[in-house]
Amino acid sequence: MKLTGAAALVKTLEKEGVEVIFGIPGGATLPFYDALKDSEKIHHILMRHEQCAAHAADGYARASGKVGTCSATSGPGATNLVTGIVNAYMDSIPILAITGQVPSKVIGTDAFQEADTTGITLPAVKHSYLVTDAKEIPRIVKEAFYIALNGRPGPVVIDIPRDVLQTEIDYYYPDEVDLPGFKPTLKGHAKQIKLALKEMLNAKRPVIFAGGGIITSGASKELLEFAELMNIPVAYTLMGKGAFPEIHKLSLGMIGMHGTKCGNYAVTESDLLIGIGVRFDDRATGRLDRFAPHAKIIHIDIDPAEIGKNVPIDIPIVGDAKTILKQFLEAAKKMITKESINQKEEWHKKIKDWKKKYPLTYPQDNALRPQYVVEQIYELTKDKKTIITTGVGQNQMWAAQYYKVTKPRTFISSGGLGTMGFGLPAAIGAQVASPDSLVIDIDGDGSIQMVSQDLATAVYNNLPIKIVILNNGYLGMVRQWQQLFYKKRYMAVDLAVGTPDFVKLADAYGAVGIRVTKKKEVKSALEEAFKTPKTVLIDVWIEREENVFPMVPAGAALDEIIGGLEK
Amino acid sequence: MKHTLSVLVENKPGVLARIAGLFRRRGFNIDSLAVAPTEDTRYSRMTIVVDLEGKPLEQVTKQLHKLVNVIKVSDLKPSEALERELALIKVGATTPNRAQIIEIVDIFRAKIIDVSRTTLTVEVTGTADKIDAITNLLKPFGIKEIARTGKVALTRGSKEQ
Numbered sequence: 001m002k003l004t005g006a007a008a009l010v011k012t013l014e015k016e017g018v019e020v021i022f023g024i025p026g027g028a029t030l031p032f033y034d035a036l037k038d039s040e041k042i043h044h045i046l047m048r049h050e051q052c053a054a055h056a057a058d059g060y061a062r063a064s065g066k067v068g069t070c071s072a073t074s075g076p077g078a079t080n081l082v083t084g085i086v087n088a089y090m091d092s093i094p095i096l097a098i099t100g101q102v103p104s105k106v107i108g109t110d111a112f113q114e115a116d117t118t119g120i121t122l123p124a125v126k127h128s129y130l131v132t133d134a135k136e137i138p139r140i141v142k143e144a145f146y147i148a149l150n151g152r153p154g155p156v157v158i159d160i161p162r163d164v165l166q167t168e169i170d171y172y173y174p175d176e177v178d179l180p181g182f183k184p185t186l187k188g189h190a191k192q193i194k195l196a197l198k199e200m201l202n203a204k205r206p207v208i209f210a211g212g213g214i215i216t217s218g219a220s221k222e223l224l225e226f227a228e229l230m231n232i233p234v235a236y237t238l239m240g241k242g243a244f245p246e247i248h249k250l251s252l253g254m255i256g257m258h259g260t261k262c263g264n265y266a267v268t269e270s271d272l273l274i275g276i277g278v279r280f281d282d283r284a285t286g287r288l289d290r291f292a293p294h295a296k297i298i299h300i301d302i303d304p305a306e307i308g309k310n311v312p313i314d315i316p317i318v319g320d321a322k323t324i325l326k327q328f329l330e331a332a333k334k335m336i337t338k339e340s341i342n343q344k345e346e347w348h349k350k351i352k353d354w355k356k357k358y359p360l361t362y363p364q365d366n367a368l369r370p371q372y373v374v375e376q377i378y379e380l381t382k383d384k385k386t387i388i389t390t391g392v393g394q395n396q397m398w399a400a401q402y403y404k405v406t407k408p409r410t411f412i413s414s415g416g417l418g419t420m421g422f423g424l425p426a427a428i429g430a431q432v433a434s435p436d437s438l439v440i441d442i443d444g445d446g447s448i449q450m451v452s453q454d455l456a457t458a459v460y461n462n463l464p465i466k467i468v469i470l471n472n473g474y475l476g477m478v479r480q481w482q483q484l485f486y487k488k489r490y491m492a493v494d495l496a497v498g499t500p501d502f503v504k505l506a507d508a509y510g511a512v513g514i515r516v517t518k519k520k521e522v523k524s525a526l527e528e529a530f531k532t533p534k535t536v537l538i539d540v541w542i543e544r545e546e547n548v549f550p551m552v553p554a555g556a557a558l559d560e561i562i563g564g565l566e567k
Numbered sequence: 568m569k570h571t572l573s574v575l576v577e578n579k580p581g582v583l584a585r586i587a588g589l590f591r592r593r594g595f596n597i598d599s600l601a602v603a604p605t606e607d608t609r610y611s612r613m614t615i616v617v618d619l620e621g622k623p624l625e626q627v628t629k630q631l632h633k634l635v636n637v638i639k640v641s642d643l644k645p646s647e648a649l650e651r652e653l654a655l656i657k658v659g660a661t662t663p664n665r666a667q668i669i670e671i672v673d674i675f676r677a678k679i680i681d682v683s684r685t686t687l688t689v690e691v692t693g694t695a696d697k698i699d700a701i702t703n704l705l706k707p708f709g710i711k712e713i714a715r716t717g718k719v720a721l722t723r724g725s726k727e728q
């Protein structure tokens with residue numbers, strides 16, 4: 001069968017199961033869009049900014065576990081994707097970015113709309129291709145999906161010159177990929193598994209430290225089973241929210257800079273820390289030389305380069321979290337003893353005390369506090385199929401602290417890069433991936449203004465996402481740091497002047513806008529929004545100078561956590 | 568601390584940029600790098616001398632391994648490796664000192680590959696130490712130009728790497 005490169009691209013994308021592409025066309029991708037016009041399987045969603053196209057693909061991938069696909073034209077289209085690509089790279093999210101490139105013969109001449117896309121993205125992709133021969137398109141596309149999804153996932157870029165899209169080829173679909181340099185290890189080394197298990201049985205104060213890798217691997221069920229079997233409490237990172245039911249009695253909560261006191265103390269006092277699918281990021285560990293100082297550390301990760309990168313590891317195990325947890329479960333059933341369970345009781349008592357003494361709290365008064373808003377969202381949606389996305393800043397941390405997640409792939413936040421503006425496009429992607437979920441973007445007034453043009457995308461696609469702006473009229477997180485560490489010398493953080501009327505903005509885009517200025521209006525406004533089958537924006541005027549507590553100051557150890565009321 | 572890594576990679580466009588980019592981004596220092604296709608032209612072998620400056624070697628090799636085009640990374644221990652560099656050294660040569668230069672060249676089993684009225688060009692292969700030594704001895708005659716390859720290396724004997 002003779003096909004143009006563009007048609008071959010579309011056909012291979014279809015074969016890889018692509019149902020949706022988030023993108024914006026341009027000169028260099030005209031042939032691709034022309035071929036897309038004939039596709040009955042692929043739906044194209046026209047975004048209003050390429051950064052949002054990449055974030056939407058990212059949100060789609062996080063919600064579905066599939067590869068998210070985005071597309072942009074050469075030059076500015078491709079450079080606009082970059083933030084989204086780096087964001088996906090930092091959080092190990094499988095996205096495919098298809099970019100147009102100027103015709104082969106003018107590459108390198110600074111042609112109109114030429115940018116060195118593979119060069120610019122090089123340090124932040126799992127892999128990338130500059131296609132020079134149309135015949136390679138099917139093989140490259142197939143490889144790209146395989147690489148993006150397998151091992152530790154990540155973004156892949158395919159940059160295709162316009163003439164390559166126009167060249168006719170004999171179409172073939174490769175049955176297999178042949179990548180001699182890409183062979184991820186899945187199964188854990190049996191001897192290491194046994195060694196680790198012995199430590200877990202002998203430990204008196206063990207903590208499982210779960211990260212996003214559990215979610216990626218689909219290992220939540222196994223983690224729950226294992227934690228219960230072994231009677232070991234579970235702490236997690238921001239990326240690990242959803243890896244373990246947060247309302248479970250073995251849950252220690254999120255740890256790190258704005259983690260729970262209980263979680264941070266437990267990790268600090270543990271005698272054995274079992275990291276699974278975590279990368280010991282500084283926001284989670286605090287000061288490294290005082291991180292889990294009494295603990296032996298077991299680290300399970302699919303990426304060997306993560307093991308020992310930040311923290312010295314006593315027992316490394318390379319492999320896939322789900323596979324390894326299954327191995328653990330099998331071995332544990334034979335090795336477990338009553339004694340090993342019982343000797344952890346004192347530890348559980350201590351944890352229970354911490355939980356009681358240091359719950360997440362905030363003043364219970366008539367002020368409209370963001371924590372209350374998130375709590376109300378949680379109360380109204382905990383029994384519904386819900387996905388939360390977030391902006392970056394205080395709003396993100398309040399969402400993380402007060403929305404108790406019980407299922408994987410339902411809390412979607414920019415962890416590694418901390419990209420303001422992620423929340424709205426990620427919600428768009430998540431809603432497309434999961435049409436029957438209630439998708440709620442808990443966002444900041446600063447963050448949303450970086451991407452508000454894509455309200456148009458949500459509205460014209462009839463995506464009934466709910467955007468809750470925790471509007472403090474500030475770049476709140478930066479203001480909090482200026483207050484706490486720079487003597488309240490506020491500089492370039494006040495958004496009150498110049499911020500649009502968000503209700504009118506929603507209206508201008510054809511979305512529903514609701515304003516909430518009093519605590520007593522919160523619940524009814526949310527109820528109203530959640531039953532409206534449209535894009536709804538709720539502008540909540542929260543206490544302007546509310547801070548996120550507790551908090552581990554930058555450079556401090558986890559147990560040097562400050563703030564939060566004691567009960 | 569310097570280490571010699573032998574890295575087998577797919578012979579594809581952009582691979583060198585990926586490796587150089589990785590070293591730059593992760594803050595690893597490349598001391599020298601030599602690359603050419605292997606006996607099987609689908610692959611190239613890179614010999615990279617890396618200056619660790621206190622960073623763990625393991626991070627370098629593991630990060631290299633993550634690149635899709637990298638097939639194999641070996642850390643070559645000096646005792647197990649054959650290592651060679653090549654240098655071309657153009658020295659100022661006048662009639663009175665030509666003989667002295669030729670004598671040094673002979674001692675080092677180097678070769679004279681070009682002669683002009685005022686210069687001799689010497690080709691020398693060997694370990695880095697040997698090349699440093701001959702360079703030092705030739706210095707007094709006036710070195711006009713020098714071109715030195717990075718190190719290339721293989722493991723000894725039957726030991727496969």
Ligand SMILES: Cc1ncc(C[n+]2csc(CCOP(=O)(O)OP(=O)(O)O)c2C)c(N)n1
Pocket residue numbers: 391392393394395396418419420443444445446447448470472474475476477478
């Ligand atoms: C793209 C980007 N620019 C700058 C920052 C630095 N930054 C981190 S939080 C923050 C404030 C966010 O303001 P807002 O979205 O209103 O959230 P709030 O903290 O007020 O809840 C800023 C500017 C960032 N994370 N991302």
Ligand SMILES: [Mg+2]
Pocket residue numbers: 444445446470471472473474475476
């Ligand atoms: Mg704000």
